[in-house]
Amino acid sequence: MRSTRLLATVIIAGSLVLAGCGGDEKSPASDSPEAQASAAAAETPQTWPLTGLDVADGKNAEQKHPVLVLKMDNTPSSAPQVGLGEADLVVEELVEGGVTRLAAFYYSQVPSEVGPVRSMRASDIGIVSPVGAAMVTSGAAPITISRIKDAGITFFAEGAKGFYRESSRSAPYNLFTNLADTASLIEQGAERPQDYLPWGDAEDLPSGQPATEISASFSGGHTTTWSFRDGGYVNDNSFAAEGDRFPADTVLALRVEVGDAGYRDPAGNPVPETIFEGAGDAMLFHDGRLVRGTWSKSSLKAPIQLRTQAGPLTVPAGRVWIELVPRSGGDVQFSK
Template identity: 70%
Template sequence: MRRAPLPAAVLIAASLVLAGCGGGDETTSEDSSPASQKVAGGSTLDSTWPLTGLPVSGDQSASQDHPVLVAKMDNTYSSAPQIGLSKADMVVEELVEGGLTRLAAFYYSQVPGEVGPVRSMRASDIGIVSPVDADVVTSGAAARTIARIKGAGITFFQEGAKGLHRDSGRSAPYNLFADLGEVSSTIKQDEARPDDYLPWGGDKDMPKGQPAKTIAASFSGGHTTNWSYRDGGYVNENTYAADGDEFPADTVLVLRVQVGDAGYLDPAGNHVPETKFTGSGAALLFHDGRLVKGTWKKGDLKSPLQLSTKAGKLTVPAGHTWIELVPSNGGNVTYKK
C-alpha cells in the first residue's frame, strides 16, 4: 500500500511576486493594482476533486481506490483522432523533440476505457506527475529516462501491461491505446485523496485582469496551440481530438518554463529537451475571456504549484484546466481581446 489517507483540510494557496511575460504579446494594459484575492473557504479537501477543485456529487468520494492515472498522448496529426480527452480532469502540454508537443492527460474523477494514442515518457514528466503521486500509462521510454522515472519513485505501465493494446486499424507507433479501467484494476492501494494539483478558488476570487479572447502558445519554433474563448469555455482550434471528445477547458494556464537538454538523441537524431518544472517564472491565467498575469513557483519536482500576483495569492477557478508549459527561451505567447 503506497499511500496513506489524507486528513480533511481547508484549501489554501501560497504567495509569490508578480513577474511580467515575454515579448511579442498583443494586449491592452493590465490593471495596475488588481483587487487582492481571497482564499477559497468553506470547502474541505474531501468534498472536492483534487484535479479540478469541483465539488464531489452524489455518493461519490474524492478518496478513490486508485491513484491518479496520467496517459502520455501523442499530439501530432498522426495521432488523429485522439480518444478520451473529454474524460480527463486536467491536461498538461509539454515540449518534446523536433519542436513538437506531447500531452499528459490526468484522470481521477473518471476512469474511462479507451484513451490514446499512448506514447513514451520524458524526464520532464517527473515534475509534471509527482505532485499528485500519479501513475503513468506509456508506451515506454529511453533507458536513461526509465532509470530516472524509477529513481523518482514513479510507477508506470507500458506496452505488455494489462489494458494496453494495439489498434490494427492504425499505423504504428500511433496505434497503442489503453483501457484505464483495466489498468487501474491491477493497482492495489488504500483509498486516499491526492493533494490538490492547483490552488483552487472560485470565479469571484479572480482579479479583474484584462480582456483576452484568443491565445496562441508557441513551443520553440515548432507547434503552436491556438485557443478561442467561446460559450463560456476555451476551444482548442487545432486539436487532434475526435469530434465530440475534445477536452472541456474552463481555464488555460500558461507557465513560462526553462528547458534544457535531456542528454540524448531521439532515433531521428534530434536532441531531446527536458522541461525544468522547478523554480519560478511568469504565469498567465486565462479564464472567462480574461487574463491575469502573475508568477508561478515550485520548490522541487514533487512540490505543488504556487501562484501569485503582486496583490497576493492567486487561485485558479475550479474547473477543467489545460496547462501549457511554454519555454521561456524560444517559445512565445500571444493573445488578443
Template identity: 60%
Template sequence: MRVSSLRTALPATLVALSLALAGCGGDDSKPKSDDSKPSASPTPEVPATWPLTGLEAKDGQSVALDHPVIVTKIDNSPNSAPQIGLSKADLVVEELVEGGITRLAAFYYSQLPGDIGPVRSMRASDIGIVSPVKGVITTSGAAGVTISRINGAHIKFFQEGGPGFYRNNSRHAPYNLFTSLQKIAKATEDGKDARPADYLPWGTEADFTGGVPAATIRASFGGSHATNWTFQGGKYVNTNSNAAQGDRFQPDTVLVLRVKIGDAGYRDPAGNFVPESHFVGKGKAQVFHNGQVVEGTWSKDKLSSPVTLATADGTALKVPAGKVWIELVPVDANRGSVTYGK
C-alpha cells in the first residue's frame, strides 16, 4: 500500500514542480523595454521678470500681483519741491504741459510708497502713456474734456476725495495734495493676480551695442524748462531734480522719444494753450545707457500699443533691463531739442 501510494503521488509532484519552474522563467515573448533611448531633457524654467523694468524677480517672488500698475501724476515745477516717493517708481515718463513746464507720469508696480506727491492733474497725453499696461491713474482731477476722453479710453482713475488722498498743510495749494498708493492699491484689488504686459522691449547689456559717448544729456521742452542728466556711477543723475535728497529716481537708461504736439482742445485757467503729446505713430528715438547713446526710431500702432524700437538700419533695438526715464520731447524745434556731450 505504501509503495502504491508513492508511485501515484510522484508524477503529480513532478508536474507541479515543472509548472512552477516555467513560471519563474518569465515570458520571453513580451517586448523588452528599450533603455537605449535618451530621456527627454527638462524644459528650462524662464525666469520671472518685472514688466516695467525687465529685471528678474527674486526666487519665489511673484510678478503677477493683485493690483494694476498705478501711474501717479506728479508736478515737476520748482513749486513741487521736494517731490516725495519718486525713488520707488519703476519707470517715469516726462511730458510737456502748458506754460512750457513738464509733468511726470510715475509708474508704480513692484513697490508702492505710503506717501506720494505732490499729485497734479492728468492730460489726454496720458492715454497713450498709461493704456499699454492697462494702468490706473492717480490724479488731482482734470478738465472736463480730458475726463471725457480718459473715460472713453476705459482708464480708471482716482482723484482727490478718493482713498488715501490728503492735503499737507505745510505746503501751499495746489502743490500740497498727496496720497497713499498702498491704500489706492487696496481699492483696486479684484482677487485676480495678473502680470501686466512689458512696457518696453527689454534686453540685456549684450544687446546694447554700437553706441557713441554721451555722458551728459539736455532734454529741452521749450519755454523755460530743460531736464539735465549726467552719467555717474553707472546711473544717470538728474542734476536739476525737484525730488528730495535720497528720494530721487536714478535711471539706468534715459530713453528720448521725439513726439508731435497737438492742441488739447481747451485753455488753462490763465488762458494758456494746453499741449497734447501724441504718443502714437512713429518718430526718432535715442537710447542713452552706460554713458553712450544709440540712435534709432520708435513706433506705436495705437495709443494702447506697446512701444517698439529699431536701429537706423531697421534692426530691433532693445532696452537693457533696469529703471528707465522716458523723455517725450516735442519734435518741433521751436518747442523741443536734445543735446548730449562726452
C-alpha cells in the first residue's frame, strides 16, 4: 500500500510540474491579439465605401484602383448619357451658364463605356478629396488645373488610355472613355477608401414628413426633378437612356455657398465655385419622406457629417444622389 501511495504522489507531482512548464510556452499565433482582431474583422461583413452596402461573398472592398470620379455633361446635348446607371454615387454641382455637371463616382464596378466626359472645376476639390479619388475629365482651365494639382488630386484627361471620340456625336459632347482601361493606369496596393457618407439603416431615420416629389433648382438655371416610385427615386428629366438612369435610393440635398472661381468661360460667363466646406442645411429624402438636418465639413478633405437636433444623422445604405444646391438663388421644393 505504501508503495502504491508513493507512486501516485510521484505521478501527481510530475503532472503539476509539466502543467507549470506548459504555462511558460508562448500562446499559438491564433490566440494573439493581432490574430484575434484579424479574425474579428474577417467575420465582420465588408461594405462598399460609396454605398454602405454589403460586399457580395467572394468579393473584396479593397480594390487595386482608387475611387474614380468622372465629370459628365448634364445638358440636352449629352443625351443619352452613358454609364450613369453603374455609378455608386452621383454629385450634381452648378457650373457657368446656370447649368449643372455631374461628378459620377465609380468604385464597386468600373464600366467599359462612360460619357460624355467634360471638364473639371475647382468645386470638385471638396467633392472628391474625402475619398482620395482620381478624376476623369476632358481637362480644365489653367487656373483650375493648378488648384487641382495643389490639392494633390490625380486626374486623367483626353489623350490618356481609354479616351476616344464618338464619331456619331458632335464636339465637345463626343468625348468618352473606357473607364476600365483608364483605371488600369493606376497601380496601387489594395486599399479601401473611407466611407463617403455616415451610413446606417433605414430603421434609424427619424419619421420626418411625406415627400414624394422633389425639385432641386440651381440659381435660376437648371432644375432636377425626382419622383418616388417603386421604392426609389426616379430622375424625371434625366438625360440618360432608359435602363441607364441612376437608381437613387436616397436624394440628399445640401444647401451650399457659391463663390466666384475668378475667371470666365469662353462665352464670357463667370465661373461659379461651390464652397464645399463649412456647414449648411440638409434635406434627406428616403422612402418617400423627408428628414431635415444640417451638414458640416471641417475642411475640403473632411468627410460629410450630418445631424438633426436630436443628434447624428445617418444615411440608409444604398445609392445616393447628392444635390449641391446654392443657398442664394437656388431652391429645393417638395410635395406629397
